[in-house]
Amino acid sequence: MAPGIATNGPGSSPGAAIRDAILAGVIALGIFGPLVGLKTEQNMQNELIITTRWGTVAIIVAIVIFGRFLLTTTIWPAIARRKASDAGPSRTSVAVKAGIARWFPPVGLVFLFVYPAIVVGLLGFQGSLKWVDNFGIQILIYVMLGWGLNIVVGLAGLLDLGYVAFYAVGAYAYALLATHFGLSFWILLPLAGILAALWGIMLGFPVLRLRGDYLAIVTLAFGEIIRLVLINFRELTNGSAGISSIPKITFFGLYSFDISAPNYVAKVFDLPMSSAYYKIFLYYLILLLALLTAFVTIRLRKLPVGRAWEALREDEIACRSLGINTTNTKLTAFALGAMFGGFAGSFFAARQGFVSPESFTFMESAVIVAIVVLGGMGSMIGVALAAVAMIGGTEILRELDFLKAVFGEGFDPDQYRMLFFGLAMVLVMIWKPRGFVSAREPTVFLTERKSISGSLVKEGHG
Amino acid sequence: MTMTVELDVVVEQPRRWALDPVLSVEHVSMRFGGLVAVNDLSFQAGRGDITALIGPNGAGKTTVFNCITGFYKPTQGMLNLRHASGDTFLLERMPDHKISAKARVARTFQNIRLFSGMTILENLLVAQHNPLMLASGMTILGVLGLPGYKRAEKEAIEKAKFWLEKTGLTARADDPAGDLPYGAQRRLEIARAMCTEPQLLCLDEPAAGLNPRESAELNTLLLDIRAMGQTSLLLIEHDMSVVMEISDHVVVLEYGVKISDGTPDEVRNDPRVIAAYLGVDDDEVAEVEEVLDDISEETAR
Structure with missing residues (x-):
């Protein structure tokens, strides 16, 4: 039915559109009437009774009728018209796209640096907490993880489904060494990175002979093994109970964010007490860590090792015929990706003040892989946007309290987030099958830098 | 018994490419399970020469290439690569990326990679x-x-x-x-x-799928590379216009066995090569087989 209407285009009359919309409404009523309108509940006498929700059904049906009308009268004709006139991308749209590509990174960067100031200015210190912490820090952690995994999956084309293992290694390295030996974050940050990189190499050696699906399965298993070791090695890790009271990060030992400490920032600078300072400090810290990841990745792409990663993704056999040691090249990708995961992990432990194996489930790996795939493999900007969409999207769902007015008090939009995720992923994969940013930027050029269409770039095969 | 005489001549006067070979393939065999893809193959590729490896489909040419470039390890035999500087490398003992990096053997692929x-x-x-x-x-x-x-x-x-x-x-x-x-x-x-910067460049069917003009351009390019003097070429080719025009030395394989080895003119007139490529009439089969028997007797002796 839909394609028929779409091809009829603007020629179809408003009467037909209304008839079509009403028909859609009747179908919606038929489907949602029993499904949504009738609900069985147990009453006090433990009897099953039917309650009705006709109001909700009416809203759904109205949305369907109105949406269908809008589609047939405006949206489909507009798409059809554009398709008809669209011989190629118009010059203005190309210019706009080039402008966005040129200006988005610097503008985005400036925005990231002033973001806490804007939020504090608008909402005050106390009000800013949620926005800096839940949105800012949380998203930036995933941006960093996405960029780290991007080296392995996006550049080298090795599908790693156990990336969270390195995140866990970093987190536990900080948690254990800080609580047992009282070492500072600034010593443990590089140490956590190195430990994670070592684990990356240890994982790498046995599995790099595998390709494609087999590699993915083994990395997945590795992620699970690390988590199970963390649960069962109780003497060291305290099992599922986790490690708590992990010390906070200090400002290079000069200022502390611990209220009881003598050099607490608010005391030193004579400010009112607030936990917002620590959050803002953490925000800038993770921002700088993420930018370090981006900087190193961008640099590496232009170095022989980065080109070798991408060449490996394109064709491993050709790489070997050109004298590239593919084992070493893969190991460096694994180690570097793992190192950034370790950095992010130690930051995570310091921020939460508590780590437990619960935080390092396969779900986390899946979310990070989803961020990289959704963003467009190999694209820094794409991955950052995907992290904002996926993690920011989850957080936004917590904010949609007004939906309770529609769906009743018991409605918790957060519980539907996986549903929304799935839907959003399906839609994005239909419209943008190679992710948000699919084009590849060449690392070097002779006369003119031309983006390479995503259809030519391979995804790698293990 | 005319063939025997010819063979003796070959043994007495070493061919030009045997004087300073960049690559010596010695008694190389490659078996995949029960299948013998290459059987006791020996030939030499001269420095600065364009050596062509030809043969009908399935003769084992690409297998030889894969052995030379390290993608396969030969079941038996020795692959000796000698640089102009005198350094020698035993290719069958090196992993593929080292063959390219250290022994300086480069290759192209039949299906472009x-x-x-x-x-x-x-x-x-x-x-x-x-x-x-x-x-x-x-x-x-x-x-x-x-x-x-x-x-x-x-x-x-x-x-x-x-x-x-x-x-x-x-x-x-x-x-x-x-x-x-x-x-x-x-x-x-x-x-x-x-x-x-290879010492030996191995080209796996470089002219496959090219039109005559592109094929001629390819010839010029390959002759150019030879003229630069740094690189010797070894190529597998079906396009006889390329092979006969530019190569200095042709080695013919059939069913994994070398059936002829010489200058393009010698190979062109070799009855075994003609038999392998064109097939022969029934009454000629016996004749060819007789000749082959003679040769095997000769080599056995």
């Missing part, structure tokens, strides 16, 4: 991975942005430009390799292999 999502220039820079990797201080100095690497990269781009010029791809240097037409992809693959 370019980095299709990378630009043509990038393809040529990937080929110079090892020297660039050294210049970037195994990446560490490069990340810090030290000038030594910048200089090395500039030189690498210059070398890439030279080969782009040679293969007529300069105008398309910034386009993705996957966008090139077929003939240009073949040339790019040769340019990429040449960027590794």
Whole structure:
């Protein structure tokens, strides 16, 4: 039915559109009437009774009728018209796209640096907490993880489904060494990175002979093994109970964010007490860590090792015929990706003040892989946007309290987030099958830098 | 018994390519389970020569290539590569990437293997991975942005430009390799292999799928490479116009066994080669078999 209407285009009359919309409404009523309108509940006498929700059904049906009308009268004709006139991308749209590509990174960067100031200015210190912490820090952690995994999956084309293992290694390295030996974050940050990189190499050696699906399965298993070791090695890790009271990060030992400490920032600078300072400090810290990841990745792409990663993704056999040691090249990708995961992990432990194996489930790996795939493999900007969409999207769902007015008090939009995720992923994969940013930027050029269409770039095969 | 006499002549006067071989293949066999793909093959490729390896489909030519470039390990035999400087390498003992990096054997593939999502220039820079990797201080100095690497990269781009010029791809240097037409992809693959500065370049059917004009251009390119004097060529080819026109030495395989070895003219007139390629009439089969029996008796002795 839909394609028929779409091809009829603007020629179809408003009467037909209304008839079509009403028909859609009747179908919606038929489907949602029993499904949504009738609900069985147990009453006090433990009897099953039917309650009705006709109001909700009416809203759904109205949305369907109105949406269908809008589609047939405006949206489909507009798409059809554009398709008809669209011989190629118009010059203005190309210019706009080039402008966005040129200006988005610097503008985005400036925005990231002033973001806490804007939020504090608008909402005050106390009000800013949620926005800096839940949105800012949380998203930036995933941006960093996405960029780290991007080296392995996006550049080298090795599908790693156990990336969270390195995140866990970093987190536990900080948690254990800080609580047992009282070492500072600034010593443990590089140490956590190195430990994670070592684990990356240890994982790498046995599995790099595998390709494609087999590699993915083994990395997945590795992620699970690390988590199970963390649960069962109780003497060291305290099992599922986790490690708590992990010390906070200090400002290079000069200022502390611990209220009881003598050099607490608010005391030193004579400010009112607030936990917002620590959050803002953490925000800038993770921002700088993420930018370090981006900087190193961008640099590496232009170095022989980065080109070798991408060449490996394109064709491993050709790489070997050109004298590239593919084992070493893969190991460096694994180690570097793992190192950034370790950095992010130690930051995570310091921020939460508590780590437990619960935080390092396969779900986390899946979310990070989803961020990289959704963003467009190999694209820094794409991955950052995907992290904002996926993690920011989850957080936004917590904010949609007004939906309770529609769906009743018991409605918790957060519980539907996986549903929304799935839907959003399906839609994005239909419209943008190679992710948000699919084009590849060449690392070097002779006369003119031309983006390479995503259809030519391979995804790698293990 | 005329054949015997000829064979004796061959043994007494070593051929030109045996004087200074860049590659000596000695008694190489390759078995896949029960299948014998290459059986006791010996031949030599002279330095500065274009040596062609020909034979009907399934004769084991690509298997020989894969043994030379390390993608297969031969079941038996020795592959000896000698540089102009006198360094020798036993290829059957080296992993594939070392054969390219250390022994300096480069190759192209029958089904083109370019980095299709990378630009043509990038393809040529990937080929110079090892020297660039050294210049970037195994990446560490490069990340810090030290000038030594910048200089090395500039030189690498210059070398890439030279080969782009040679293969007529300069105008398309910034386009993705996957966008090139077929003939240009073949040339790019040769340019990429040449960027590794090989002592021996192995070309697996470089003229496959080329039209006559492209084929002629390819001949010029290969003769050019030979004229530069650094690189010897070994090629598998079905296109006899290429083989007969440019090669100095032809080795013919059939069912994994060498059936002829000599200059293009000798090979062209060899009855065994004609039999292998064209087939023979029924009454001639016996004759050819007789000849073959004579040869095997001779070699057994």
